[in-house]
Amino acid sequence: MPTDGRGRDRRTGDDDAERLRALLVPSGPLPTGRYRLVPALSRTRWDTTEAADELNTYQQQADVVLEM
Structure with missing residues (x-):
């Protein structure tokens, strides 16, 4: 899954693109x-x-x- 280098899925913006969190x-x-x-x-509301x-x-x- 392509990420933006901060763990976010580039396609969806999902913050858990690498699936490292769970409930x-x-x-x-x-x-x-x-x-x-x-x-x-x-x-984050926008990149800054x-x-x-x-x-x-x-x-x-x-x-x-x-x-x-």
């Missing part, structure tokens, strides 16, 4: 307790030589707490 989901029940997921996203900031990079994070 793991257990196949069986989890023990009772409290679980916390913290998904985060950091995506400037440092990442609020204008040229979209960044967001959320906490998801699960009680079982």
Whole structure:
């Protein structure tokens, strides 16, 4: 798969062109307790030589707490 040198697929812009990331989901029940997921996203809005900031990079994070 052709990439742009930063791991992005040149054809689709997919940031995981080399398929190095995964979301793991257990196949069986989890023990009772409290679980916390913290998904985060950091995506460049456009190519630039400037440092990442609020204008040229979209960044967001959320906490998801699960009680079982």
